[in-house]
Amino acid sequence: MRRFTSSLLDQVGFSGIRAVFEKANQLEASGKKMVHLEIGRLDFDTPEHIKKAAKDALDQGLVHYAPNLGLPVFRQAATAAIQRQTGVRYSDKEVIATIGATQGAFLAMAAFLEKGDEVIIPTPTFVSYLNAPRFYAAEPVSLLLKPEDGFQVNPESLERAITERTKMLVLISPHNPTGSVLELKTLEAIAQLAIEHDFLVLSDEVYDQMLYEGEKHISIASLPGMRERTIMVNSFSKTYSMTGWRLGYLAADAPLIDPLIRVHQYSVGSACSFVQAAGAAALNSSSECVEQMAAELTRRRAFLLENLHPALVPVKPLGAFYFFLDVRQAGLTAEAAVDLLLDDGVALVPGPAFGPGGEGFVRLAYATNLEELRLAAEAINQVLLK
Ligand SMILES: Cc1ncc(COP(=O)(O)O)c(C=O)c1O
Numbered sequence: 001m002r003r004f005t006s007s008l009l010d011q012v013g014f015s016g017i018r019a020v021f022e023k024a025n026q027l028e029a030s031g032k033k034m035v036h037l038e039i040g041r042l043d044f045d046t047p048e049h050i051k052k053a054a055k056d057a058l059d060q061g062l063v064h065y066a067p068n069l070g071l072p073v074f075r076q077a078a079t080a081a082i083q084r085q086t087g088v089r090y091s092d093k094e095v096i097a098t099i100g101a102t103q104g105a106f107l108a109m110a111a112f113l114e115k116g117d118e119v120i121i122p123t124p125t126f127v128s129y130l131n132a133p134r135f136y137a138a139e140p141v142s143l144l145l146k147p148e149d150g151f152q153v154n155p156e157s158l159e160r161a162i163t164e165r166t167k168m169l170v171l172i173s174p175h176n177p178t179g180s181v182l183e184l185k186t187l188e189a190i191a192q193l194a195i196e197h198d199f200l201v202l203s204d205e206v207y208d209q210m211l212y213e214g215e216k217h218i219s220i221a222s223l224p225g226m227r228e229r230t231i232m233v234n235s236f237s238k239t240y241s242m243t244g245w246r247l248g249y250l251a252a253d254a255p256l257i258d259p260l261i262r263v264h265q266y267s268v269g270s271a272c273s274f275v276q277a278a279g280a281a282a283l284n285s286s287s288e289c290v291e292q293m294a295a296e297l298t299r300r301r302a303f304l305l306e307n308l309h310p311a312l313v314p315v316k317p318l319g320a321f322y323f324f325l326d327v328r329q330a331g332l333t334a335e336a337a338v339d340l341l342l343d344d345g346v347a348l349v350p351g352p353a354f355g356p357g358g359e360g361f362v363r364l365a366y367a368t369n370l371e372e373l374r375l376a377a378e379a380i381n382q383v384l385l386k
Pocket of ligand 1: 100102243247
């Protein structure tokens, strides 16, 4: 029989997060108690008023196709939210309701990438980004984020990575997996390079409301000359604990929307209508539920900062809900550290699952309660400190 698999998939593997999740579940099934710190999924329920908005929408018959861009009520809510969060104004024809940020990012890659293009991806990174360009025959180019730079993008290294073929740069801030938040001066240096070398920026802002120690969210789209070359993606998954609803949005300057919507209309049509109604309700209602979640995450982060040995935390995370722990001084590889901790009932993800630059680190997602975090911190300090 012929080989049916597309050769574009030759370098696309399975997610390293899944592998740990499955191992942890197997151990649990055999009776072991497990603290799950491997999955980027919060333990909070979706707030009641958002669920109610979805139920009401269903009862009102919002069960048909939505316009390709999304329901007008959703797009108005999204543009208002973006303006509140970033100061950037978009018209309701410059946003698209997407199936999570994941589809928003794929849409951007499908619309703008082709064979021979290079996409610079600061790594370690959210797992999709190193693989997504390959579906469009484009080349992901890894740019190492280093603890000595506070896991910030280093503008000089970025400049060295730029070639004639660079079409796009992927930025995530606040960042998964390191928890870093891009500083204004870093963003300004990146913006200057993007303009000078004429490339697009895919700006992933899904953790924009999870910031600590007075950090403020800055979107690169808000810097001079950047709105016209930025594709901003956001999501309800983290902010409202809605990972299973699969809803997000993308915003971009009008000329960029045209190619994006051409892909969207033929690949997805539109995001789910009654889910968009719930998303609009989430964005239009009081931010109290978001603040409550942020307060709980703040408590968990403070607890971990106090209880994890400082040698494991070379860079204090300032956003999202992750710690990227340094296991090098224990003389362990990331995989060996993860295996040892699985035996001790704690599931973490080895840094290399997030691409080059992740060796010697493991990711901890503080997506569970303080009691479990206490058990985990004790085990981690015991196993990872030599
Ligand atoms: C940086 C980043 N972007 C996007 C996503 C995926 O978001 P969604 O559930 O909206 O597809 C995640 C999920 O962990 C993430 O960490």
